[in-house]
Amino acid sequence: MSMFCYQCQETAKGTGCSIKGVCGKTEAVANLQDLLVFVLKGISIYAVQARELGIVRQDIDQFIMESLFATITNANFDKARFVELIRKGLSLREEMKQEILKAGGVIPANLHESATWTAATVEEFEQKAAKVGVLATENQDVRSLRELLTYGLKGMAAYLEHAVTLGYHDPSIFGFMEKGLAAVTNDSLSADELVALVLEAGKYGVEVMALLDKANTSTYGTPEVxxxxxxxxxxxxxxxxxxxxxxxxxxxxxxxxxxxxxxxxxxxxxxxxxxxxxxxxxxxxxxxxxxxxxxxxxxxxxxxxxxxxxxxxxxxxxxxxxxxxxxxxxxxxxxxxxxxxxxxxxxxxxxxxxxxKCPAPTEIETGEIVGGFAHDQILAVADKVVEAVKSGAIKRFFVMAGCDGRMKSRDYYTEFAKVLPADTVILTAGCAKYKYNKLDLGDIGGIPRVLDAGQCNDSYSLAVTALKLKEVFGLEDINDLPISYNIAWYEQKAVIVLLALLHLGVKNIHLGPTLPGFLSPNVAKVLVENFGIGGITNVEDDLKMFMGA
CATH class of the missing domain: 3.40.50.2030 (Rossmann fold)
Known part of the structure; x- marks a missing residue:
């Protein structure tokens, strides 16, 4: 097997790309991405110890964040850039080690290899890269939990990078990213401890999306319809x-x-x-x-x-x-x-x-689409929404946020939107919206039946909306709201959104078009039993299930 990657929904046969990524990345790039993550784990081992000594290097925090982002699906396919990042990572790791020693810290014996391995040539990088990927963890369940956490951290890094670009920082989020990367090297952690870390990632997922929401709205204003x-x-x-x-x-x-x-x-x-x-x-x-x-x-x-x-x-x-x-x-x-x-x-x-020097764009469609229903806009008409629910004009909301993708099976979401009863409303964010945002689904008393909150990170808006509605209706449990979750996923930002929703207590989320290939049967069972995570089947049967028919 020349490579192995199963971090996205379109991974080959739903189990893993082993020759070339479905996304298009080559064996060399895939393996170097694995090596970069390996180096980040080593840096993080030192960074965790350094924080305990009061040492925080913002340049190292930023490097970890940007490097994680670079390994996300469909971001970077350039082998030379990964070689450059690995070299820089090894240098920063040594700097962090020396700062710990200067501060009187003691470097523990028997550190994980990611904290000690070093090399200088591309050939050495490639040889090592082939040995430190996903399959280096032999236990399937431990591997599954480690990768679930790692992919959550990648999604977290993507959202954090946008906030940092606008000048908004939260040191605790950087600290957790490093804690998580260091933890996946610790063979003494039990499955329960890894599950706890995964759920803790959901907590920081909420915080990073809130931070980005603040950064965007403070800088550019509150989204408008x-x-x-x-x-x-x-x-x-x-x-x-x-x-x-x-x-x-x-x-x-x-x-x-x-x-x-x-x-x-x-x-x-x-x-x-x-x-x-x-x-x-x-x-x-x-x-x-x-x-x-x-x-x-x-x-x-x-x-x-x-x-x-x-x-x-x-x-x-x-x-x-x-x-x-x-x-x-x-x-x-x-x-x-x-x-x-x-x-x-x-x-x-x-x-x-x-x-x-170029001609104008060739027109491929005409008309308009409506969006801008972030949490402030929905809450501004909360009374209207509540009244529509109480009167029966709106029977149910469907959160259909997430990602779009190439698989023909994703047409399910278009067909699902088409057959939803006229007294239901779709809440969406992310590129999943393109499956139905150009359909003429009408409105309910002036409330459009597709409410687009924005980018995938604006799934936070949907969570804020749900929590506010829970408060308005005087409910104890968010799951008592007339809201169903039929979410499409594709890459690692969707993973952190999912973990954030789990942290907020949302249950019975349905993921499609397939469940993640990185979930082992036992880990999937835990998610099903504790959170009601499920897959999709077909439009007709799923609609009956959601509507309680």
């Missing part, structure tokens, strides 16, 4: 995808007055809901759909495409020369926008000059 154009204009354009709002802000400022329009794609759609971006007349709409359709939609867009975070798929030659990445995103041969230096904005002049 907004109609977003999905057609095109005749100007040349730049298409921005991913999740990073700071990148969008700087791009809008630099394109102002240039004659170049800016369009969002995929998970950047919710940027249109923020007041701060509405002042830009050249911020004109959303182009296309979820991430997995980019191979066609990037072609027809005609202008430059800018990937700010994960959700990149290996580009076609037809548009590879128009593709730009930044941050943790990378692909060999694709132009990369460097990080900010000395407080200065990123330089997007190359995108702008290229855009001016």
């Amino acid at each position: 907004t109609k977003v154009n999905i057609g095109v204009r005749n100007n040349p354009g730049i298409l921005i995808s991913g999740h990073d709002l700071k990148d969008l802000e700087e791009l809008l400022k630099q394109t102002e007055g240039t004659g170049v329009d800016v369009y969002t794609h995929g998970e950047m759609l919710p940027a249109h809901y923020y007041p701060a971006f509405k002042k830009y007349p050249h911020f004109v709409g959303n182009y296309g759909n979820a991430w997995w359709k980019q191979d066609k939609e990037f072609d027809s867009f005609n202008g430059p495409i800018f990937l700010t975070t994960n959700c990149l798929i290996p580009p076609k030659d037809s548009y590879k020369g128009r593709l730009f990445t930044t941050g943790v995103v990378g692909y060999e041969g694709v132009q990369h926008i460097p990080e900010r230096k000395n407080g200065q904005a990123k330089d997007f002049s190359a995108l702008i000059e290229l855009a001016k």
Whole structure:
């Protein structure tokens, strides 16, 4: 077996990619990602001890966060970037060790190999990388729990990075990430102790999403209910995808007055809901759909495409020369926008000059879609919602947040939305919305039947909404609300959202289109017995089950 990865929903045969990633990453990149995580575990072993001595290195915290983010599905496919990160990680690990010694700390004997292994050449990296992956943990249940925690930490790192970019920090979240990475090297931990750590990750998942919500709303305003154009204009354009709002802000400022329009794609759609971006007349709409359709939609867009975070798929030659990445995103041969230096904005002049030479986007659809139903907007009409529930106008809410993906089985979510009774409302966030946000499902007394809170991290808004409704209805248990959870998942950010919901006490969540391949039968049993986690079957039977028919 040349590699092994099962961190995403589309993993080969539902069990694991062992030759090449379904996502497109090569054996070499997959193994180097494993080695980078291995090095992060070693750094974290020292970082935990250093915190006990009062030593905190923000640069090391940031490195761990960004490196975890780089290993998330569809973020970085560039082998050279991972070699560079591994080298830097080994150097930072040694620095942390020396700081502990200078502070009078004692380095324990028999440290995990991740804290002691070192090498210098790419060949040595590759040899080691083949030995430290997922399957290095032989016990299937321990492996499952370790990976569940690790993937939760990867999702946590992604959300934390966006908050940190906007100047919002929480040292306790960094501390838990390092605690978790160190813990997965500890062979003395029992399964129960690992389960407890997984659930603790859910607690910090709530905190990181709350932090990002604060960062976004404090910086760009509270999302507003907004109609977003999905057609095109005749100007040349730049298409921005991913999740990073700071990148969008700087791009809008630099394109102002240039004659170049800016369009969002995929998970950047919710940027249109923020007041701060509405002042830009050249911020004109959303182009296309979820991430997995980019191979066609990037072609027809005609202008430059800018990937700010994960959700990149290996580009076609037809548009590879128009593709730009930044941050943790990378692909060999694709132009990369460097990080900010000395407080200065990123330089997007190359995108702008290229855009001016390109034809306007080819129109692929017309009309408008509505979103912006974050927790403040829903709570502003809470009385109306409560009255609709009490009167019977709304019988049930369905949380259908999460991710979209390539598998044909995901059409289930479109069909499910179509057959939901007219007295039900869909609460959504993330790119899962693209399965039904362009359907004409109508409204209930002026309340749209699809309420889009925003990006996947805005699942936090849905949790806040549920908790507020529990309070308004005077209920003791969040699970007594008329809310069902039929969630689609794809990658590691969905994992931390799931763990956050479990921490909040939400039960009977249904995950699809398949349950995670990294859940061993015994671990899956624990989740089923304690939290009612379940899979999906078919639209007709699932609807009857949800509606209690």
